Amino acid sequence: MAVREPRGRGGRRPTLEQVAERAGVGRGTVSRVINGSPRVSDRTRALVEAAVAELGYVPNTAARALAADRTDAIALVVPEPERRFFAEPYFSEIIQGVGQALAETEVQLLLTFAGGHKERRRLAQYLGAQRVDGVLLVSVHAGDPLPDLVDQLGVPAVISGRRSADERLPSVDSDNFGGGRAAVEHLVERGRRTIALITGPLDVYGARRRHEGCLAALEAAGRAADPELVAAGDFTEEGGRRAMAELLARRPDLDAVFAGSDVMAGGARLVLREAGRRIPQDVALVGYDDSVIARHMEPTLTSVRQPIAEMGREMTRLLLDEIAHRSADRPASATGERRQLVLATELVVRDSS
Amino acid sequence: MAVREPRGRGGRRPTLEQVAERAGVGRGTVSRVINGSPRVSDRTRALVEAAVAELGYVPNTAARALAADRTDAIALVVPEPERRFFAEPYFSEIIQGVGQALAETEVQLLLTFAGGHKERRRLAQYLGAQRVDGVLLVSVHAGDPLPDLVDQLGVPAVISGRRSADERLPSVDSDNFGGGRAAVEHLVERGRRTIALITGPLDVYGARRRHEGCLAALEAAGRAADPELVAAGDFTEEGGRRAMAELLARRPDLDAVFAGSDVMAGGARLVLREAGRRIPQDVALVGYDDSVIARHMEPTLTSVRQPIAEMGREMTRLLLDEIAHRSADRPASATGERRQLVLATELVVRDSS
């Protein structure tokens, strides 16, 4: 007759204590071996490792977290209200990168959905309740209070994309300036004379940098920046349509368009087609993001690729670094380490230009 | 001069004990209030709640997990080696659904990447080490040992898609049979006479069911299933190309194609175009999945939509149910509850048919 275990499922797992007994050593020694302390003799270490293997011992996360005040978990905070965030491959790729960086460690990834303002406040509380060792914040809005809230709570955090030129928090960004510049340089090289620009919302730092890159490329090519050739979009397809219609009305002679996102480029394409302009013969079109849309558009869309998976990877590394430093009582922020990363973008040339 | 806290960041958070003292009650009573036990008088409850609010108390997850042997977290196991999994919106949508279902609860979502076979084994260990209360398994292969491993460990699990007709584990599937049938019915209604089928790998249960649905629709329309009009693909674009070329060689008179996935439909489209067939005038094309590709293909692709987000939601509900039942010492598996869900699919008609 099977004896019923006190509680829980599938029988109790072995504890540190049991491993210690089996190896004929003390609890502290086993703990030292498990945690890779150098202060253990080789003989003892081998003994303990054998016992661990025999018993199939796995440390209890909860107990460790409670005793050591460290969870070996980080959270990726997802701004859920934005469906856009899910629709674009951005999300998947970021997670892919995070997963890769985490694979080399014992750290777990927690997904947290931050909805409205109250939920964000609740989230902040939870973060304070030692649920995770650090936080990855993606797709942060300019005026979002969350990053600073998290920072004040003393929770290590890394954000994707700087919110401004003088970002204080550790961050990983892609080279928006270089990306915008490369797109326009490409159009110039292709012999395009009248290049129109559809920008993203300019209060978003990344969108503004893209635009500044475009302007720099134009200037380098000896062309004056023409306000008639610039229209602001809002990263939506509809916004791209509106901007394109506007530009076409003002300057029917344009022969190239750079849109600050693929989605806006998609909207622009529809307007161009309706106006009877052929792509790329009459008008060259370049987008930004190198999203799925770009590869499946007709014609396929030239676009600027951001290394999103790599951003996820670097964000994670930065965060793990910060966590390690803080637990060693010397925040990386105080060691003058580089905590702002900017990764290169790449122009992917396809049929639309 | 600020007194340095013993350890950890940002000062200690209030504990149950402190709340108890503040409220002038015992520790047990506070615990009861926090956990919503009915065995507390209204007066006392109000007292405790006030103290909780004043102190901004949040229970320590680790301590609770240790004491109660329950983590209030579930894991979504992601089969990482498949890049396909990330590329398709499947992943994002599943997570979206899971997030929605979890939003109503206090349960956290852990993302676990299961790479090769050893990593899966390691994963199984961790699952046993009370890291999570349950597991969501997505995109499970036919011969994958993981589901049974998890089950043997006694960890509640729900899988997406049945592995066979007599799936034992709780699962949420979409109506692949109905989806395949609807696609072919649609082609029949459109007056197509010679309907070719590109199947997925038939050892994948879902793919086989789709195919069986197709055959059922053909039979219902009084058409014999013609082996010449069936070719097997492997869910890749290249596989779709090969299958389409084969079909076209065998039956140049075909006027409709159903592909078991949008990606294969994409491959088929290229071959059809090269062969000078117009879509939909000469050949109607229908895909499956209603992925981003479908919306951006030229012409836009008619496709069968699976309610993926809803599947994520239902999987989560099923899992939370199972967890609740088990902790109440009566597994849902023993109560004869329905643990296999099949959700309806929907045909989205676009320009390709």
Next chain:
DNA sequence: CATCACGGTGGGAGCGCTCCCACCGTACCG
């Protein structure tokens, strides 16, 4: 008026681990 039942409550024990202090022995020093 003693007895019982029961809603309501306090607090001990213990979950499995890390941290840290005490201690042991050996090697090296003056």
Next chain:
DNA sequence: CGGTACGGTGGGAGCGCTCCCACCGTGATG
């Protein structure tokens, strides 16, 4: 040859919570 240093080790204390048992008071019961 006593003193000091130090690598190596054992185990007590405690992390913050839940569980459960003992207990208290009240009102119904015999």
